Amino acid sequence: MNDPENSGAGTGRAGAPAARGRWMGLFQAWTWRMAWRDSRTQRKRLLLFSSSIVLGIAALVAIHSLKARFEAGIRTQANALLGSDLQVSSRDPFPVDAVAWMQTHAKRVRRETSFSSMLSFPKADAARLVQVRGVEPDYPFYGKLETDPPEAWQRLHSEGGIVLEPALLDQFGVGVGDRVKLGSLELPILGSFKKGGPRSSRFGGFSPQVFVPYSALDQTGLLGANSLVFHLLHSELSGANSGALPAGASPGNTLAREFRKHFPESRWQFETPESRRDSLGNSLEQLEEFLGLLALVALVLGAIGVAAAIHTHVSRRIESIAILRCLGCPASTAFAIYLAQALVLVAGGALIGAALGLGVQQGVASVFARHLPVALPPAPAWPVIAQTTFAGFTICMGFALLPLLRIRGVPPSVVLRASVEPQRPLWTRPAEIVCALLLMALLWGLTVLHGTPPRRAALLMAGLMLVFALLFGTAAGAAALARRLPRPSWPYVLRQGFSNLFRPQNQTLLFLLSLGLGNCLLLTVLLVRGSLLESLKPRDLRASPNIYLVDVQEDQRAGVKALLAGLGLPLLENAPIVTMRIASVKGVPLRELEQQAEARAKAAREKGGEPKGTPRWVLQREYRSSYRAELTGSEELAAGALFSSLPWKPGAEPVPVSLEAKIARDLELGVGDELGLDVQGVPLRAKVVNLRKVDWSRFNLNFFMVFPPGVLEAAPGFTVITTRIPKEASSGALQRALVREFPNVSAIDLTLILETVTEILEQISRVVEVLAGVTVLAGAPILLGCLLNGHAQRLRESVLLRTLGASRRQVRSVFLVEYACLGAVSGLAGAALAVVVHAALAHFVLKAAPWPEARVIAAGVLLPPLLSLAGGAWLSRGVCTPSPLEILRENA
Amino acid sequence: MNPSSLEHSTAAREESAPHKATTSPILEIEGLCKTYGTGFRTLKILHNVDLKLHAGDTCAVVGPSGSGKSTLLGLCAGLDRATSGSVRLLGRPLEDLDEDQRAALRNEGVGFVFQSFQLLPTLTALENVLVPLELSGISGARAQACAILERVGLGGRFHHYPLQLSGGEQQRVALARAFIRRPRILFADEPTGNLDADTSAPIVEMLFEMNRAHGTALVLVTHDPALAARACRIVRMRAGSIERETTHERP
Structure with missing residues (x-):
């Protein structure tokens, strides 16, 4: 035999691969070569396993890039949406000195008066409630308002007329040059706006907007009797286009603070591009919460999938x-070989997943875009896609590391005798504990990075760890039960199947940690999705009013009632309304309360959490209150006593007031507390005598504050009358009659609003369904991984059984019993945990009912054993195909 | 023991390992014990075993199943750690070395042949033989691996996977792999246990030829009295202890 020329190999490890540290092996070409060679018989299987990463990362990328595009849309369009750097609004006309102050501090100031009113189209003999915006020239300062024809906006101020939303032209079959009637003023249609332009965030957001010159408003005759009027001051600040500045630091906010200081008694509302951005973002908060959860679940499912896959792969290796260890391979190099395989698997899966996610988000965006309040930027959010893909890759690699770390502990003596020593318990494996904790920290970081408050993210992680711990416990319990349960009288296949749950190399823990956890996460998603869709679903409103007649004056009430009667429409409700504001709460003046609220908001902003205590808007808003003796059908007494049972006499102060329960909670008021009110300049002391629970979803006339008769009758107000038109009938006749006889009365047609809302909700539901579907798919490879994991071991056992004379049927039955048990335990444990997790999420995060959908739970309990059984059947089919000799030779 | 063979092999080793003293044993074990904890019970596998081997020695470990032969072999090769006692392999105390240092020592001067061949199933015959060299960072040794495969009679089987080879062929690949780094000691755990007599004969011949040619110390665990008889020393084990040790001249 020739002497090998290997004198170059010294006695040390100088030349050996990867001897200089755990991770250095990755930088040796040999490691990658071995990784490639080792994968030879496993490539198809590994590719199959990577599908869990693909789907997990696809969902993650789709969700976060959609969110990022939405936010980018808001960010870039916040100024244009507002049209100015600062918008001050008031329910009363601004005093001359306030306008003058603003004019000296801003580069330009323009006035606007906005209100809801009926607009009639004589040509079509029809009318529609619109939001009228009377604006001065040069507004908006930001954002290009494109009109058709292009000169329409210029002509609005030079010639006078009206510019409408194009939908109105289509709806009523009118065009440029046709005339419309707004109150007592006839105006020519100058054109329609195509895109851009500022949008109002106020009431009337569902009704189409029309623009008229500010100077023409007086001639409409609608301002005096209209309760829905807003006066606005739009200011442009020099060099103040500050979309990039943090909230609170912009010139708009600074000027707003100064303005407030100069006019401390004012009740004006301020809006800056930053606050508009926030409010737009908040409007879809619940959906974002769900999508965030979905993304997290998808990622964890993908990660579990890859962990199960790597576990299986390592077990076979x-x-x-x-x-290799026997031949002198350092533990670090052996580890590096499989780490390299995992890196390729996860990186490949992540890239394919990112591409798929990109496709999904493009699809969703194109379907959903037209229903969003902002235009999405055309390009996908590449940095977010890259960042999310990388984050997903890191998390999946972290999960893959857990089984990979086992490699370092594989003793070379396995070549002499398999399973020389039992696997050490988890607490004696610090590397795995550190890795698991790091993973949780990473997941926490990712969740926080994507907008979840740190505390809530920490709670989510704690919950996830608790779920893991409970599944560990369940696995131990199931194994112990399987050890005790079988009786000698049971048929052999049954005993054997049960025994497989606790014997060496059993799969109980693996099934629970993958199938059980996967089931738990998927059920949680489906349950939360159900809760969300339920809250998005419009109620059955067959008995509810669908037309509101607003601003019916005292002297018009009888006429309007007669008009309804003449048209054969019922008068459902008839509520007097008086507007008022809060002056003090429990003796603390409003100013002080506002300062406290502002300080809390600031502190919360700095900490990145949500402010506690009474929100500022609750203190500052205008309350439209009513008076009546009894509760309505959509109200329920939550605390205190009804007016009728009180000894109060009209004229005595404090007057009793009934508060809606949620607003009372916001104001931190209870029965017996005092409230100071400002009823259009007249102070009024009130004492809370009861709290009401109100079902707002029924569209009845409901109020935050209700007084007993005998308090507000003398205050200036108006009446709202509700009626219901049959579904098939059009409200056209009523609207035309109203415009003719009572032009100041606005008919708010809820059927139109409901249609819009339903359409938006349907779109949101569809998005939820699509993304939840992708997430559910991400869970599928987990089951496959579980089934394949035990395949080799069961193959050997079945061969022995067959050699000893077991029939195919017996072998199959053993398999089926084992897999049915594993599936049943995983299904039950996953479903039980999902119910708890969903209840916690529903209560603390989504503010929804904690009760799970029975259908989903039933599916969660029944499907895992059925799928597992089917998988077992499939595996057992394969087991009986090759001859025992073939398998014995393969495993020799 | 054949003195001339010993002299020859020692001289051969001195060329590549000048730091080793010619008289120092290549394997020296003292008071070796091994116990396993299985649940609530402790299983004593080896009890107070002493053994010393020099370069070029051939030693057969025999005894009934469960007497601790394979465990002894594993401990000698540093595949496992002893519960107590010491193992000095190639002049280095194994108890002072960590896992990776023991792996390095194995790669440097230890060869293995197993009853179940233990080839890497995803590697071809040639790649399996190359692994020990590649592990020590030696590249371009393909010709050397091919040559050694030719020597064991597998010239046409370079690119076959273990599953495509017969038992005898697999064991010859294992032999080629064991000798590619010209080890100073070779441990063989029932090397012919899975083979018939006709297939076994050439394997055994190769083992002893390598011992003669390169002075490789040979430790054989076997149930085969004929194979054991070819070794200079026969260590008979029973219940974890050495029952008897016989030494005779090489036949």
């Missing part, structure tokens, strides 16, 4: 690792 234990002997090869031991041989």
Whole structure:
């Protein structure tokens, strides 16, 4: 035999691969070569396993890039949406000195008066409630308002007329040059606006907007009797286009503070591009919460999938690792070989997943875009896609590391005798504990990075760890039960199947940690989705009013009632309304309360959390209150006593007031507390005598504050009358009659609003369904991984059984019993945990009912054992195909 | 023991390992014990075993199943850690070395042949033989691996996977792999245990030829009295202890 020329190999490890640290092996070409060689018989299987990463990362990328595009849309369009750097609004006309102050501090100031009113189209003999915006020239300062024809906006101020939303032209079959009637003023249609332009965030957001010159408003005759009027001051600040500045630091906010200081008694509302951005973002908060959860679940499912896959792969490679160790391979190099495989698997899966996610988000965006309040930027959010893909890759690699770390502990003596020593308990494996904790920290970081408050993210992680711990416990319990349960009288296949749950190399823990956890996460998603869709679903409103007649004056009430009667429409409700504001709460003046609220908001902003206590808007808003003796059908007494049972006499102060329960909670008021009110300049002391629970979803006339008769009758107010038109009938006749006889009365047609709302909700539901579907798919490879994991071991056992004379049927039955048990335990444990997790999420995050959908739970309990059983059947089919000799030879 | 063979092999080793003293044993074990904890019970596998081997020695470990032969072999090769006692392999105390240092020592001067061949199933015959060299960072040794495969009679089987080879062929690949780094000691755990007599004969011949040619110390665990008889020393084990040790001249 020739002497090998290997004198170059010294006695040390100088030339050996990867001897200088755990991770250095990755930088050796040999490691990658071995990784490639080792994968030879496993590539198809590994590719299959990578599908869990693909789907997990696809969902993650789709969700976060959609969110990022939405936010980018808001960010870039916030100024244009507002049209100015600062918008001050008031329910009363601004005093001359306030306008003058603003004019000296801003580069330009323009006035606007906005209100809801009926607009009639004589040509079509029809009318429609619109939001009228009377604006001065040069507004908006930001954002290009494109009109058709292009000169329409210029002509609005030079010639006078009206510019409408194009939908109105289509709806009523009118065009440029046709005339419309607004109150007592006839105006020519100058054109329609195509895109851009500022949008109002106020009431009337569902009704189409029309623009008229500010100077023409007086001639409409609608301002005096209209309760829905807003006066606005739009200011442009020099060099103040500050979309990039943090909230609170912009010139708009600074000027707003100064303005407030100069006019401390004012009740004006301020809006800056930053606050508009926030409010737009908040409007879809619940959906974002769900999508965030969905993304997290998808990622964890993908990660579990890859962890299960790597676990299976490593289990099959234990002997090869031991041989390598025996031949002198350092533990770090052996580890690096499989780490390299995992890196390629996860990186490949992540890239394909990112591409798929990109496709999904493009699809969703194109369907959903037209229903969003902002235009999405055309390009996908590449940095977010890259960042999310990388984050997903890191998390999946972290999960893959857990089984990979086992490799370092594979003793070379396995070549002599398999399973020389039992696997050490988890607490004696610090590397795995550190890795698991790091993973949780990473997941926490990712969740926080994507907008979840740190505390809530920490709670989510704690919940996830608790779920893991409970599943560990369940696995131990199931194994112990399987050890005790079988009786000698049971048929052999049954005993054997049960025994497989606790014997060496059992799969109980693996099934629970993958299938059980996967089931738990998927059910949570489906349950939360159900809760969300339920809250998005419009109620059955067959008995509810669908037309509101607003601003019916005292002297018009009888006429309007007669008009309804003449048209054969019922008068459902008739509520007097008086507007008022809060002056003090429990003796603390409003100013002080506002300062406290502002300080809390600031502190919360700095900490990145949500402010506690009474929100500022609750203190500052105008309350439209009513008076009546009894509760309505959509109200329920939550605390205190009804007016009728009180000894109060009209004229005495404090007057009793009934508060809606949620607003009372916001104001931190209870029965017996005092409230100071400002009823259009007249102070009024009130004492809370009861709290009401109100079902707002029924569209009845409901109020935050209700007084007993005998308090507000003398105050200036108006009446709202509700009626219901049959579904098939059009409200056209009523609207035309109203415009003719009572032009100041606005008919708010809820059927139109409901249609819009339903359409938006349907779109949101569809998005939820699509994304939840992708997430559910991400869970599928987990089951496959579980089934394949035990395949080799069961193959050997079945061969022995067959050699000893077991029939195919017996072998199959053993399999089926084992897999049915594993599936049943995973299904039950997953479903039970999902119910708890969903209840916690519903209560603390989504503010929804904690009760799970029975359908989903039933599916969660029944499907895992059925799928597992089917998988077992499929595996057992394969087991009986090759001859025992073939398998014995393969495993020799 | 054949003195001339010993002299020859020692001289051969001195060329590549000048730091080793010619008289120092290549394997020296003292008071070796091994116990396993299985649940609530402790299983004593080896008890107070002493053994010393020099370069070029051939030693057969025999005894009934469960007497601790394979465990002894594993401990000698540093595949496992002893519960107590010491193992000095190639002049280095194994108890002072960590896992990776022991792996390095194995790669440097230890060869293995197993009853179940223990080839890497995803590697071809040639790649399996190359692994020990690649592990020590030696590249371009393909010709050397091919040559050694030719020597064991597998010239046409370079690119076959273990599953495509017969038992005898697999064991010859294992032999080629064991000798590619010209080890100073070779441990063989029932090397012919899975083979018939006709297939076994050439394997055994190769083992002893390598011992003669390169002075490789040979430790054989076997149930085969004929194979054991070819070794200079026969260590008979029973219940974890050495029952008897016989030494005779090489036949």
